[in-house]
Amino acid sequence: MKKLVFLTGAGMSAESGISTFRDSDGLWEKYPVEAVASIQGYMRDPELVQNFYNERRHQLLTVKPNEGHKLVASLEDRYDVTVITQNVDNLHEVAGSTNIIHLHGELMKATSSKNPNDPNCIVTLPNDHLDIKMGDKAKDGSQLRPFIVWFGESVPMIEPAIEEVNKADILVVIGTSLNVYPAAGLLSYTNSHCKIYLIDPKDVNYDRRLGITHIKKGASEGMKELVDKFLSL
Numbered sequence: 133m134k135k136l137v138f139l140t141g142a143g144m145s146a147e148s149g150i151s152t153f154r155d156s157d158g159l160w161e162k163y164p165v166e167a168v169a170s171i172q173g174y175m176r177d178p179e180l181v182q183n184f185y186n187e188r189r190h191q192l193l194t195v196k197p198n199e200g201h202k203l204v205a206s207l208e209d210r211y212d213v214t215v216i217t218q219n220v221d222n223l224h225e226v227a228g229s230t231n232i233i234h235l236h237g238e239l240m241k242a243t244s245s246k247n248p249n250d251p252n253c254i255v256t257l258p259n260d261h262l263d264i265k266m267g268d269k270a271k272d273g274s275q276l277r278p279f280i281v282w283f284g285e286s287v288p289m290i291e292p293a294i295e296e297v298n299k300a301d302i303l304v305v306i307g308t309s310l311n312v313y314p315a316a317g318l319l320s321y322t323n324s325h326c327k328i329y330l331i332d333p334k335d336v337n338y339d340r341r342l343g344i345t346h347i348k349k350g351a352s353e354g355m356k357e358l359v360d361k362f363l364s365l
Contacts, residue, residue, distance in 0.1 A: 136211035137300040143307020200351030201227035241279035244270035
């Protein structure tokens, strides 16, 4: 069974109605990045940051996976699939994907402010108790915080992601600008026989030497075209 790896970004979930950060009408227009997505911003005003992610969780419950998410999950019948995502939503999981690496954390989880990557402190928030409040404690006694990798923090899942990309026979990149590192650097870890596809309606800057096949469509339409291509092989 061939190894198929997906690398997905904000464009993967945009069709589901989740606001992206970098588009002209994205979340950065309303919230400065340093205020809500950096460790410095959290230390300066933790309550603002908590409220921001509380709102994101409530929004997430109002949306569903799109056809692109579902098609990614459906390929597990034919391939050994790993999804590496820059997104913090759980739409890949809800769509049925079973092997997912979240590079930037998971919105529906909370963790310790003192040791955010301590597995003993990471908890999944129930749908009926989505808000983290100041005073809520992690297992180590510190303030609970979102399980999100902020600017200024390390990306602990990048090494497992590199290992998966290195084993890939096919790498499919969906809805990412390839501007955010270290995720954007994953393409340099593909092996010599790996075929690379990019699904994005926009022009994307990438190394032309990689021989990438660019499908200039959104996530759902692009995945439909790619699945048809795979089925014809």
